[in-house]
Amino acid sequence: MTMAKSSKSKENPQVKLKELGQELALQIQKGKNPEVEFGLRSLSNVVYDEKARMLNLGSKTQTRKFFDPRHARVFLQTMEMAKIAKTLLDVNKHASLRDAFYMAKRTIPQSTINIVDEQDESDSAIEDVELITGFSRERLNINANKMGSVAGEVTIEDAGDTINWARLGSGGWSIPSNVESIEFNSVKAKYIIYMEKQAVWERLHEDKFWKKQNCIIVTSQGQTTRGIRRLLGRMSEEFKLPIYVLADNDPWGYYIYSVLKFGSISLAHMTSSLAVPQAKFLGVTTKDIEEYGLKKHLITFKDVDNTRLKQIMDYDWFKNNKPWQKEFTAMKRNGAKVEIQSLSSRGITFISDTYLPEKIKRQDFLD
Amino acid sequence: MTMAKSSKSKENPQVKLKELGQELALQIQKGKNPEVEFGLRSLSNVVYDEKARMLNLGSKTQTRKFFDPRHARVFLQTMEMAKIAKTLLDVNKHASLRDAFYMAKRTIPQSTINIVDEQDESDSAIEDVELITGFSRERLNINANKMGSVAGEVTIEDAGDTINWARLGSGGWSIPSNVESIEFNSVKAKYIIYMEKQAVWERLHEDKFWKKQNCIIVTSQGQTTRGIRRLLGRMSEEFKLPIYVLADNDPWGYYIYSVLKFGSISLAHMTSSLAVPQAKFLGVTTKDIEEYGLKKHLITFKDVDNTRLKQIMDYDWFKNNKPWQKEFTAMKRNGAKVEIQSLSSRGITFISDTYLPEKIKRQDFLD
Numbered sequence: 001m002t003m004a005k006s007s008k009s010k011e012n013p014q015v016k017l018k019e020l021g022q023e024l025a026l027q028i029q030k031g032k033n034p035e036v037e038f039g040l041r042s043l044s045n046v047v048y049d050e051k052a053r054m055l056n057l058g059s060k061t062q063t064r065k066f067f068d069p070r071h072a073r074v075f076l077q078t079m080e081m082a083k084i085a086k087t088l089l090d091v092n093k094h095a096s097l098r099d100a101f102y103m104a105k106r107t108i109p110q111s112t113i114n115i116v117d118e119q120d121e122s123d124s125a126i127e128d129v130e131l132i133t134g135f136s137r138e139r140l141n142i143n144a145n146k147m148g149s150v151a152g153e154v155t156i157e158d159a160g161d162t163i164n165w166a167r168l169g170s171g172g173w174s175i176p177s178n179v180e181s182i183e184f185n186s187v188k189a190k191y192i193i194y195m196e197k198q199a200v201w202e203r204l205h206e207d208k209f210w211k212k213q214n215c216i217i218v219t220s221q222g223q224t225t226r227g228i229r230r231l232l233g234r235m236s237e238e239f240k241l242p243i244y245v246l247a248d249n250d251p252w253g254y255y256i257y258s259v260l261k262f263g264s265i266s267l268a269h270m271t272s273s274l275a276v277p278q279a280k281f282l283g284v285t286t287k288d289i290e291e292y293g294l295k296k297h298l299i300t301f302k303d304v305d306n307t308r309l310k311q312i313m314d315y316d317w318f319k320n321n322k323p324w325q326k327e328f329t330a331m332k333r334n335g336a337k338v339e340i341q342s343l344s345s346r347g348i349t350f351i352s353d354t355y356l357p358e359k360i361k362r363q364d365f366l367d
Numbered sequence: 368m369t370m371a372k373s374s375k376s377k378e379n380p381q382v383k384l385k386e387l388g389q390e391l392a393l394q395i396q397k398g399k400n401p402e403v404e405f406g407l408r409s410l411s412n413v414v415y416d417e418k419a420r421m422l423n424l425g426s427k428t429q430t431r432k433f434f435d436p437r438h439a440r441v442f443l444q445t446m447e448m449a450k451i452a453k454t455l456l457d458v459n460k461h462a463s464l465r466d467a468f469y470m471a472k473r474t475i476p477q478s479t480i481n482i483v484d485e486q487d488e489s490d491s492a493i494e495d496v497e498l499i500t501g502f503s504r505e506r507l508n509i510n511a512n513k514m515g516s517v518a519g520e521v522t523i524e525d526a527g528d529t530i531n532w533a534r535l536g537s538g539g540w541s542i543p544s545n546v547e548s549i550e551f552n553s554v555k556a557k558y559i560i561y562m563e564k565q566a567v568w569e570r571l572h573e574d575k576f577w578k579k580q581n582c583i584i585v586t587s588q589g590q591t592t593r594g595i596r597r598l599l600g601r602m603s604e605e606f607k608l609p610i611y612v613l614a615d616n617d618p619w620g621y622y623i624y625s626v627l628k629f630g631s632i633s634l635a636h637m638t639s640s641l642a643v644p645q646a647k648f649l650g651v652t653t654k655d656i657e658e659y660g661l662k663k664h665l666i667t668f669k670d671v672d673n674t675r676l677k678q679i680m681d682y683d684w685f686k687n688n689k690p691w692q693k694e695f696t697a698m699k700r701n702g703a704k705v706e707i708q709s710l711s712s713r714g715i716t717f718i719s720d721t722y723l724p725e726k727i728k729r730q731d732f733l734d
Contacts, residue, residue, distance in 0.1 A: 094569070
């Protein structure tokens, strides 16, 4: 079966999950082999949409049947996760992926077999439920990791509280794993800077950069969590705010940008809600190294850095992009990386007073 | 020289750093070899104080001289970091360890030699400055990592803002790397639960656990940052709040407790400001596995877990502690660990409704 989409179920994951159950019950009543059809999640079905500049799933589908020795276990796991999501939505509670795993790790009655044994299995089943229902796991009340901080002239409503991101001292607001139910009351900012390092965020925050420049500053630590991707995506879409990415001048920093902007292979089925196609790379670029006197702070690549750079250069979404290819080639020639924080060698507030204002004024981005 | 402590310099790191410089200038004027004497930071000088139940530095000292080929480089690095700290304090700005490294990584005039080449060197120099001045690096405006969230009936003043930890939606307050200048306006809570996992914090927060139980909930992710240790330490000391640690039932979870309560070898010179001797271990304990039906979720130890457990069992601060030795022995017998989140197998709010209230009611802690 392919799930028919009623207008109500498009908006409401509970309705959608109920419809899924009803469809399956109907198949069983008719004496059919219960089955469900949905998009194929495999590398062979991940396509880069040149026009939208996004990674998406292609049109290949798969059919999973209950009475099929290859499918039975996974079919059951998928239905178990659908049931867990339905329960969470019914009681209005959220669970982490790990929680959901433990909820599913139970013995099938009258057997010694567990529904899932490892979290890989429940994670994968949740991704299937995302595809089948068209709702992200956040909408199914299953949360990803919590990480990161935000500050700026923004007031929101969340979980019954009114929160002003401009009045939270040196700490800022701690970004939850799930930002779906946040309501934005007022947003006064011209753009958002997203950075991979908490320490850089603290630098900009102490310098009141967001106040002086009328912007919002957001950080995670390392790879961008789904919560932060959704937060940036929502603010980009709902308030047309430009998103500027501030990361190290190395393949790992560039990959953070790549995932944020274009999506990732493993989550290609969710790109439309998780990618932020408006994001631009602010720095640190290879050109900046010369321009801002950072040559002294080049750190020679290890083999793993060279390998990673080559992989990224060859991505479909970069390989026909001339400015990016020029950038990668320059980095390859350097054979070395530079960290954001090397800007501190020019003075503790150099990044806030000079580097960022200059780059933003001349709109010096890679796109 | 041993630094004489004027009453003013005891309170003010700027005064202290200035005195250090004046002392050295005086030595130079007298034609002496500039030197500084301070506590020896090495394993041989780390002692466990049975009475205070804390790891501390012993009484051994070292003297570092400028004109000594073994000391010259490190002497210079230490003075450079003292200078950077003084500058930061003068301009009222904070830097991360990485920033401080880049500020120190400069060429000595008329040479091709850098003051520091690797962050290890600047980090170590900062620890020396901590010892020489008696001020933690946070008081010297050099920050550690930012991490973690907090919620509860507490109002603070920080960086000019009044912040109510009870009114911050699903995210909570993002804990800064440096909590020295926070002022507590009002603290309405009976105890603090500190947990190693953000996902568990989100569970308790969604369940309004802190409100129902009149407590404060704090999380980092993995090892406790210095900022969080200081936050817990300050609240424990200033408001006599008990601190209960909620971690996985494994050697790594127990190590988190150990560092928080007793201090760590590498930071033994800072134990008095970084350790939280009042902390107690709430769970998950080996006894809980039976009591709360978690046996199904035992995860067999790898070699590395067994090795780590043995190391922890042999720590001075655990080896004569009968309840803890009993606990370690039971864990060793299990040869397996259990995660906090396995409690979700009993129901999504089981941890908030049953496990924690029961354990706290019967004061079922390891100390």
